Amino acid sequence: MASNLAEPSTSSSCLSNGTSPSSEYHSPTNLEIVSLSKLSSHLERLLLDAADPGFTDADVSVDGCADVGVHRCILAARSRVFRDLFSSSSSSSGASSGGRPRYAAAELLPPGARLGKEAFMVFLGYLYTGKLRQAPPEAATCVDPACAHDACRPAVAFAVEMMYAAHAFDVPELVSLFQRRLLNFVDKTLVEDVIPILLVAFHAKAHQLLNHCVQRIARSNLDNISLEKELPCEVLLEIKSIRHKFQSTDSDVTVIDPIREKRIRRIHGALDSDDVELVKLLLTESDVTLDHATALHYAVAYCDSKIVAEVLELGLANINLKNERGYTPLHVAAMRREPAVIVSLLDKGASASETTTDGQDAVSICRRLTRAKDYYAKPMQGQESSKDRICIDILEREINRIPMACEDSVTSVLLADSLQAKLLYLENRVGFANLLFPAEAKVAMEIAHAEPNSEFANRNRSRSSANLREVDLNETPSVQNKRLRSRVDALTRTVELGRRYFPHCSQVLDRLMSDDTSDLFYLQKGTPDEQTIKRMRFYELKDDVQKAFSKDKAVPGRPSFCSSSSSSSQKGEMKGHRASRK
Known part of the structure; x- marks a missing residue:
C-alpha cells in the first residue's frame, strides 16, 4: 500500500x-x-x-603561433596518428618553456599546407567533445562589406585547413564532411581559390572533389605557366589533356606558336633567377616584348619586390596592361598582398580605379582576400601592422587621395644651404617615422632605396664616438659630398612617399620636427624626472599620430569598417596611452 x-x-x-x-x-x-x-x-x-598548464601535459605548435596545450590521453584515444606521435619520443619537437613535450603540427602536414590556430582549436574541439563548432567569424570572413562570406578566400581557406587537419590526424568522418563542404565552394568561388581546394583534395585522396576541381580549372582561362607554379605534375598533365580536347573541337581557339612560347618562358625563367639584365638581353634578341610575355604580371606575382622595381625601371612595360583574365599588374599585386610591390606600381602610375571584367578594383580584391582577424587585430606596441591591412589602406588612400599643398613641396628646412642640416633633419624625421609606424616606414624606405638610419639603430652610442668610427681618411671632400647628397636624395624620396600615402601623419611629423623633439628619441637619458616627462611627451606624440591616421581614413564614401593602418581600435589604443600616462 x-x-x-x-x-x-x-x-x-x-x-x-x-x-x-x-x-x-x-x-x-x-x-x-x-x-x-x-x-x-x-x-x-x-x-x-587548456591555457592553464596545470591541466595539460603537452604542447602543439601551429603555424608559428603560441603553443596550444593538449591532453595526450584524450587525443591518443581519438586519433591513431596522435597515439603514434605521443608514443614515439623521437617525434617530439623538443620541449616547451614549461619542460613538457612539444610537437609541431606542421611536421605532419604536406609541404606548403597551412593549419592556423583557429582551425586547430575547432578540430581539437571535435576530438574532445564529438561536436563540430562553427568557424570563428573573424577567421572565416573577409572585410569586403559586399561579400556574403559563402565563398570568399577566408571561408575557403578555413575549410581547407580543417580538411588538412582531418586528413593529417586520420579522422575520416571529418574528411568526408569537409569534402562535401568544399564541393559546394568549387563552383561559387573564384577560380584562383579553387587551387588550394584542389591541393588538399590531392593530398587527402578525395577523388570526387579532385575531379570537380580539375574540371573547373581546365575550363577556366588560367594560364598554363601559372598552373605549373602551383599544381602537382600529374594533375597538371590531366588539366592540359582536358584542355587539348577542348581545343581540338573549338575552332575559335588561338593556336600557340611554340617558338614564341619558348621565348616567353625564357623571359620568365630569367625573372625567376632575379636576372633583369638577362631579361633585357632576351628582349633584344627577339620581337617578344615585356607586354607580350606579360612579364610585369609575372614578376608582380612571383618575384621579389626589388626585382619588380627593377623591371619597372626599364620603362618597357604598360603599367595598366590587362592579361587574358582581365587583370592589371596592380590587381595581381592586390592578390599577392605585398605592400612594397603595390607602392612600386602606384609610384609608376598604376591606376587604382581600373576594374576587372567582373567589376572588381584592386582594393576590393584585397578586401575579399583579407581575414577580419588580420585587418582588425590591434598590433602590440612596437609590433608591425599586418601586411594585408597596410595593402588595403594604401589602395584606399590612393583611390580617395586629394593632393595636398605639401605633397609637391619641401619643408623650409630642406631649402637650407647646409647639406649637413638637411641630412640631420631628414635622418631625424625618418627615424621618428620608423619608431612610430615601422611597417609603413619600411615600405617607403625600401621603395626609395634608403638604408636604415645608423644613428637611430645605435642611438645609445655617443655621437662623438660614432663620428670617429665613421671617418674615412681616404674619402675626398667631393666624394663625401656626393655620398651625402645621395643619402639626402634617398631620404627626401622616403618623405615624399610618406606624404603621398600618409598625408595627415606627415603634417603631424612636420609640426613635430619644427619643435625641439629630437631629444625624445633618447628616453633613457637625463634624470628620472626628465625621463618621465619625455615619456609622457612621447605618448602624446603617438596619440597625435593615431589621430592623424584616423583623419587619413575619414574620407567621405569609405566603408565604415575601415580602421587605421598602424593602429586599429583607435579609441582603445588612445585609452591605453592615457592610462599609461597616468
Missing part, C-alpha cells in the same frame, strides 16, 4: 519538472544522450581551460 502511494508522488514530481516517468526510468537511450552531453560539455570546458 505504501508502495502504491509512493508512485503517484514520484510521478507528479517528474511531471512538474516537465519529464515523464518513462523517460526518467525506462528509456536508457535518453539517459545515455544526457550523460554523453554532460561528458561532452565537461571535456569542452577542459579544452577551454
